[in-house]
Amino acid sequence: MKAILFDCDGTIADSAGLIATIMTRAFARFGIEPPTPEATRAIIGLSLETAVHALRPSLRESESQTIAENYRIEYRAERARPDFTEELFAGMAALLTDLAARDDVLVGMVTGKSRRGVAALTAHHGLTACFHVVRTADDCPSKPHPAMVLECCGEFGLDPQAAVVVGDTTFDMQMAKAAGAHAIGVTWGSHASVLLIRAGADEIVTDVAALSEALERFIRA
Numbered sequence: 001m002k003a004i005l006f007d008c009d010g011t012i013a014d015s016a017g018l019i020a021t022i023m024t025r026a027f028a029r030f031g032i033e034p035p036t037p038e039a040t041r042a043i044i045g046l047s048l049e050t051a052v053h054a055l056r057p058s059l060r061e062s063e064s065q066t067i068a069e070n071y072r073i074e075y076r077a078e079r080a081r082p083d084f085t086e087e088l089f090a091g092m093a094a095l096l097t098d099l100a101a102r103d104d105v106l107v108g109m110v111t112g113k114s115r116r117g118v119a120a121l122t123a124h125h126g127l128t129a130c131f132h133v134v135r136t137a138d139d140c141p142s143k144p145h146p147a148m149v150l151e152c153c154g155e156f157g158l159d160p161q162a163a164v165v166v167g168d169t170t171f172d173m174q175m176a177k178a179a180g181a182h183a184i185g186v187t188w189g190s191h192a193s194v195l196l197i198r199a200g201a202d203e204i205v206t207d208v209a210a211l212s213e214a215l216e217r218f219i220r221a
Contacts, residue, residue, distance in 0.1 A: 001106060002219050003156050004099060005149060005181070007167035008111035009044050010189030012096070013121060014087045016041050022078060023055075026071040030063075032056065041190045045169040047112050047137035048072070072114070079120060086121055089188055091208030093125055100130035105219060106156050108133040110148035110165065110175070115139070132156070144174030149181050164218050166211065170199035184214055 009015045020037040027034040035055045043051040048068040053059065059067070078084060100107050107130055111118060115136045122128040133155045135148035146160075153160045165176035168189020176183035177200035185196030185204045193204045205211040 001104060001156075001158060001162065003106045003108060003153060003158050003163035004215060004218075005108045005110045005152055005163055005165045006096070007045060007165070007169070007172045008109055008113050008118065008121070010168035011166060011172075011186055012088055012092050012109075014089050016044060016190060018078070018086065019044055022071055022074045023051075025074045026052075026067050027056075029070055029074075030067060032059075032067070044190045045112050045143055045167070045171040047142035048114075050142040051112070075117070086124070088125055089208065093127060095208055095212055096127055096130045099215070100132075106132050106158070108135070108152040108156070110135050110143075110152060110167075110172075112137045112143060112171075143169075143171035144178060146175055146179035149175055149179035153179070153181075164215070166215075168196075170195050173199035173201045176200065182218060184211065184218075186211060 006012055009019065020040040023040045024034040039055060043054045046054060048071060049064055052064045052068045099105050109118060109131050113136055115138045118134055118136055133152050135151055140147040140151060149160060149163060149165060153163050160180040164182040164184055165172055166184045166186065168186050169191045173183045173185055173196050183201050185193065185201035187193050187204060187206045196204060203214050205214050
């Protein structure tokens, strides 16, 4: 039995533009110069308070927490819009559905997204049942701490060496290696392949078809 643990934003969901827009609003509301979209993309994957602090280390902890909470408010308001959509990368829904139907694989999610955000996304796309276990920023320390991976493996009753983390950021790769898991970096998200390799990626894939093949090799190994 193998475990496949997916990051969400930038790996499953094409959400970088939305995250950058909401982060700009959250900073601007308090008269603080917003980070550039490129800077925000670089911190996608971290838990929210950690991300805000990384974007503006000079802020006091209370200020970072206030901006983070405003981000949550802005995000919920955006999600409540009748025309709101959070798209998935092409092919990811089918891949997740296929993996979840197998009897030699356990599928999990390890994400800096909130549990509420994960529930809304997976319900909207009909993927809730695909994930046997989910660990979010509400449950564990921020990536690259290995807790998300270790807790998922513990719930599965598997050694982390039997798990692979699929993600688009250096934080995902570092988390995987810290836990003793395999790491596959995808190039359609936030961080460049050279950064993923430096962070410990065992393999880099450039499209969902290549990811499917890489996962099949891992499952059969």
